[in-house]
Amino acid sequence: MIQMVLRKMANNRWLQLCLLAGLVVTVALVSSIPVYTDAVLQRMLVKDLELLQTDDNVYPGSLWSRVYVRDEDDPAKAVRSIAAIDAYATEAGERLPVPVVHYVRERESVQFAAVPAAEGGADPTVDRFAKLGAIEGLETNAKLVDGRWPDPAAAANGVYEAVVFGNALNKLRMVLGNEFHMVLRNQPGPVTADGKPIVVKAVGVVEQASERDLFIYGGNTARYDNVFLLPFDTYVASFGGADQPLRPLTATWYYAVDHTELTLDNVRQYMRVGADLERFMTPLFETHAVNNAAGTTIVSYFDREEQLRKLLWALNVPVLIMLGVFLFMVSNLLVNRQKTEISVLRSRGASRLQIVLSYATEGVILGAVALAVGPPLALGLTTWLGASNGFLTFVQRAALDVRLDAEVYRYASYAVGASFLMTMIPAAIAARATIVERKREQSRASKRPLWQTIGLDLILIAVSLYVYSDFERQMSRAVSLGAAGQQVAVDPLLFFVPALFMAGFGLLLLRIYPWGIRLLYWSGRKWWPPSLFSILLDIGRGGARYHYLMIFLVLTVGIGMYSASAARTMNQNLEDSIRYAIGADLRLTTRWENNAPPPTMGGAPVPQAASADEAPPIVQYIEPPFAPYESLPGVESVAKVFVKKDAFMESQTTNGAVQLYGIETDRFGRTAWFRNGLLQHHFNEYLNLIAETPSAVLVSRTLAEQRSVGVGDTLSVRWGSREPALFTVYGVVDYFPSFSPLPEKDAPVMTDGTPVAPMMIVGNLSYIQNRIALEPYEVWMKLEPDASRQEVFDAIRERGLPIMNANDTRERLLRMKNDPYQLSINGVMTLGFLISVLISFIGFLLYWILSMQGRAMQFGLFRAIGMSFRSLLGLLAVEQLLTTAAALVFGIGTGVLACRLFVPLFRLAFEPSAQVPPFRVLIEAADMIGLGALVCVMILAGFAALGWIVSRIQMHQALKLGED
Template identity: 25%
Template sequence: MIRQLTLALAFPSVIWRRLLSHLGLALAVWSGMTLAVGMVVCIPVYAEASGYRILLAALTERAIADPLPPFAMVYRYGGASDPSISWQQYLLADQLAGHLPAAGIDLPAPPSVRFAATEKLRVGFPDGAGREVLFARIGFLSGVERHIQIVDGDLPRPFTGDGLLDVLVSETTASKNTLLVDDVYLVQSTGRGARIEAPVRIAGIWRPADADASYWFQPPSTYSDVFLVPEESFVRLVDVPDARFVTLTAWYTAIDGSSVRSSDVERLRERIAMATADIQQRLPGAELVRSPMDALERHRDQVRVLTVTLALFAVPLLVVIGYFAVQVTEMTVARQQQEMAVLRSRGSSRWQVLGLALGEVLLLGAAAWVAGLPLGWLLAQLIAWTVSFLRFAPLDIPPPTLLPASPWHALATILLALPAVLLPALSAAGRTIISYKSERARATRPPLWQRLYLDILLLIPAVYGYQQLRLSGMIGVPGVTVGADDPFRNPLLLLAPALMVFAGTLVGMRFLPLLLRLLAWSAGRAPGVALVTALRFLSRTPGTYGGPVLLVALTLALATFTSSMALTLDRHSEERAYYRGAADVRLAYPGAAITSANIAGDREIAPAETSLDLSGGTLGTTGEADTTPSTAYMFVPMEEYLTIPGVTGATRVAPSKADIIVGNTPATGGIFYGVDRTTLAAVLADAWRPDYAGESLGALMNRLADYPDAALVSETFARERGLRIGDRFALAMNDRGQTQNITFTVVGTLKYFPTLYDQGLPFVIGNLDYSFDSQGGQYPYEVWLSLAPGANLQSVAAAGIGYGLRMIRSTPQTLLELDLRRPERQGLFGLLSVGFLATTVVTVIGFVAYTLLSFQRRLVELGVLRAIGLSTRQLSALLVFEQTLVVGFGALLGTAVGILTSRLFIPFLQVRTGVYPDTPPFVVQIDWERIVLVYGISGGLLAATIVAIVLLLRRMRIFEAVKLGEAV
């Protein structure tokens, strides 16, 4: 017992000393575990933060239609089938509906706005004779006196129960029914049972002080048929035992949701549901007509989908980091193997030896847990600031916060990593010194994944996924895949290429020893010993370099694929934004029903989708004119637009609907763009792509100069109707109120033109001046502007308003920002960015550790080679060749697999949105710039290890290297 207690007490000291003896490797294992914890923690943290951002955006977008705050709550009672209630029933419901903290919704809020009204009463003359003047309700609206203007008269006095009941009448009702201040009327119930009958005096006439104020949870016109009285007066009138006078009620609470975070959403939903159930129990028929419930439910689903999606996206990155941790652990165990074998031979049990390894891993895991939590928050913040792949910028958004479950996520990651890190130690703990020596004398077996044919097994689902994508264009995940055409919401679209990366790399590793043997055989005929010795050593001992080569290859393959995917998606987003938006700015007449933003079936983005204020004082909140536009258009010389600060080019484009008439065939509905051929090409320089037509845009504009009636026709329509160069056709145009047939001559075709779509209506591009002349004068056109980098859109919009034009909201810049700020896209690119940085770090650490430990393990061998006559320079060359071959093979294999995967899978990752999702065409881009950057990092790593090796060789002494026993 005492012996076991002594051993137990000695364990921590032994573990600590063992860690200090290989501190560098211990720190490497700790860094891998910390990175894994950080990446696992950051995913739900970012998903929660972005989900809250989506929640606020959804609530704010809905609030544009009314002035209520995003978290407004409105309960209402009273419909056609709802019976009247007593004042006591109202008070019972009011205890909760009018005081939400009592109902369990304990968020900051001003006092509720409370409303109650009677049924419609007959309003007649005091003597009761003659027809009624009108029908009206009597009601109260709490706090109304602070939000109205008294047009005439004064606020009503409280009713004492005797005499006249003072009431307020809306200005609309007073004008319609000729009601004057101090007029006296008699109000009477029209139904059976308890009756209301009271003389009323018009004390004042009111109008809303600000009809758009958040106080008005119902439009002020709602109260036009209500005689408003103070609450005390209403109570005096309706608080009659057994009388049911109250017909309409409503409670409005402007909850302050600024303190709500995503982690509070589920609790808030539950409390709102419970409060609603309690209110409905007290007042059956009460309805929650306005609340954040729907948005909260969408938020919950959004967070769930985003978390699962990003978690699946993170799997390949976590596999690389996990493989790094296992490799470093194997290096650590290899360094301690002889020590462990000696312990086993001298009486230590297998479990005692394994306990030492377990103690080390648990200590490192605890340190990784402590460091991984703040790292996870930092990575989540970095993802939230992601603009694109490896591009970050601080954004004005709510910062992410660690979740209550984050510590448990970190702990689960460490517990899952423990078996992987302990496997090498478990295998080594069973060896004695004899079995250890015997195993080292035997030839190295292939790695476990080769013996289990894991590479072939991974290749099967990767090839199957590619076949599914090639045949059907999608891979779906029930309950997770939200949009089959959106790779940011479909994780299997990226898991399939990730499997291909791993499978391709492993398959390449299977054939690498054969390639090395062939190179060694070829090098045997060349002079010199360094290269052939290095090749023979690598070809005979694949286990010594397999880990580093695989790590480098996986990192480069993933980097090549992810960076190429990001570049392709970024470039396509930019090209799609410029295709929809055409020029940097488009100015149109406010009353134009047809614009370049909607003529082809597209839509102009809504005001809620952009923060750009384009009202300018003369336009309404919708961007359209506040008044009916005049038909007297102001045509400003184009030179005037060039004087606007930031404008570098201006051109005229007139979109219009027209019927295309070819020969004797029936007319076909189409689109005509009248353009200014001399200035259009310069303005559309950023929006034009060489594959949009068989010729450059400048050449096409030159073709329009051949004849005044020259025209470019959409390629598909020309093919369908058999139109060729030189053929003539007609357009039935009606831009000036009179239909005219105008002839055109085909001078060229084009498949794509910004804002127009070959899959939709056929289009024709012609000379604008010819259209003017043929129709008898100018008609409204748009002004398209190109801007200098950094130009201010607000000032350009203001200048356009000065010329009587409004700015079309669908600018390329706005469209691109909307696309780039999507949480799914931001999360994916952010995760891939931090994953790329993490895998690069672990690859560097792993390769350095491999280099140094490989040198130490081969110290005896190097000493023998030095003793038999090899010079320090030859040994340096030998090791330099080895390191170069390891890094070079890993880099070449990774690059080849990454490019192959990119060519196979990126074509299926197009985001298909809009009316015509396949326009413009999706073009795969290989990110050679970042591939070269990674090669530069690999080259720097290789140079650093070469310098370290040369320094170690110069310090090596033969009599220390060549000795009895083993190298450390």
């Protein structure tokens, strides 16, 4: 049997190679799911921790815990508990799965009054309050900047030498060498040990070894401004016992670990150590604290990990369905070609089991090769996917951390097993027929396909439309409730259900298509040449042999279209939201000199009025030079944009709070970003409308509708205690750069229950400055396409321009494109699109080549009755147009319809109640052109291959084959 299988595979080597190619691609794709998932999740973990450090200025590898000893706590029990935690914390540090950079123990006493021990030292009239403390390892991890390190032996004489951080000298009004008695609250005299007063003496000043040093938790030494730091062993020996005169107040344990070593394999163990430490402390001290700096980030990471795994599976399901159809089609072609051979074997005594086992042996051989080649190929696919920066866009990016492990081969085994079963189905069905049944089947008309009998097309369409309606209800509810997510989280069904819809709709078209061919045949039956009758009749009567090819092409092309549209739509809408929210390539907030009073303890300057009846004094500002911004390198245009969020508008009939924008129309039009199609006319036409008249303004649609303001109305606008200015409405706009017309969550409601939406007025900057006030404006910049942000910011620093804040569109876009969800969607959908193109081409050529080989007798008969070679080629061209071209057109149409129906549902992932500018579906012409080019290439290549095959058919051999 094995010898027979090998010979059969050799005789059908091209078909076997195509089947093997499909198997390898399937195994590689399935294997890439765990590889890519783990790689993206690892990158997501690293990026989340990096953002925690850059955005919040928190070192992610900090694990800090502290206990507090209360006045009512038993000192002896507290000391024993601290010793127990010491032992447990040391053991816990050994269980941390990442390298420990620092393990630090700290102690602090209760606060005492530091009274000068001798005359002529520190000023005795100054009240000083300080603590005694100790940091283990301070001598080897801090830098001595003045004085010397303490001598532990001095404690035997009753003088405890200590070091302090620099600010402590100022806060405690002392110099090195001053000695102080410790005096506790509610005690008449100094604290004593063995009858001697406890004296502390600062002998040195220390500071952090470097700004990047992790030894001090959080890098903040300000909390030691009133702490005398003793050697750790001295502190524990002198004040660590239950009978010591100075009761401990706090004990701290701090780990600084190398967070870059956190991986998917050890991050849960890292979190478990922190949780175990807190669990151990809880029964020992009622007042305690444990802070894992990365804890919240990692917990949210676990939630995103689960969502991402679901998303990646959903992204790959349509492609897996397509590959399954391809494998089934190729297996069916292989078995159909060998049905006569199978029936002969059955008639000569072979059992069904033996025949199925022969095909199973063939499948095992191919599966073993696919299992060996697929996983390594998955690594290459994953590395390639990691470079995606958009749909069909790739950049030089740090490679994903990929590896092969047992899970990858487990997934590969599942893929091989599923593919094996898929390829065995046609063989098991064919093995039932004997030679008599085979001849009877060939002599009878084709039976109606099973999918038409059970109405599979209608079932798939009904299921997909039901899920579609459910998504529509979710989206309507989200908009009405003002629901908003914090990140892009796409429901996996948005990728799976469209594949069902495209399959069902494609099958429906195939159900209807033969009727169209029959109509075509009937309309021209008096004029069609005889050569076309066989094709039109065959397709019109059902054309069963074309079904696999046509549904396969419909599905692959449709999935390709949907993948392209979904990926481009998500990318473009995210990019539009970021660009619109910022308004320009670079948006700078500058510092203006002013006469405002200094800030209060709360941080904000509060101008004080002379009396209760007087308004606060008006702050006067000095405008900094604007010309230096125009000459920055890489800057194409610059605009002054005044934004007042708390302005107030009054008209003859109404009033209300508004956002006031002051612009220079010409500069603003050349600088700001605005998407075409948001307004009835081009954006610049509205700017030109108010350019000639200083008092002309544009108002938002929300202001016009909520306050009944129209073109020609006069408005009075002011803010604070400034004098108002009069404006005339020249136009109404729905959108304006950086302005969101959508209500906020906590917005007040009007009498009809509608939330009050933000309202806006846009006027000329010079008129606002002259009539109301000169106040700080923002600087908006449009940069040249290849401008370096680094050069711009370097030039700003060199020129000393007073920048307080900067919003960079490119930086936000890069962060968006590096988000794991975007990486997954762009990478996997790019792969799905390219696999669709590749499999379509392979499946097309394979089908037609095998079809032509199986119809050699038919073509020989056509030549024998006098049909010319040119007429035969014309026959083949018409057949391809009526099948292949029609299937590709159906596929493009099905894909476009699926895009129109399902891609708008991606608004659920983009905060549907806060999507500005409005969500839009993109179907790029480039993708349509690409698929059109694919159609042309496939038809031309197929036509050339078929012509070559037909030209090699010998009429006498074809007829002899028919006799056999």
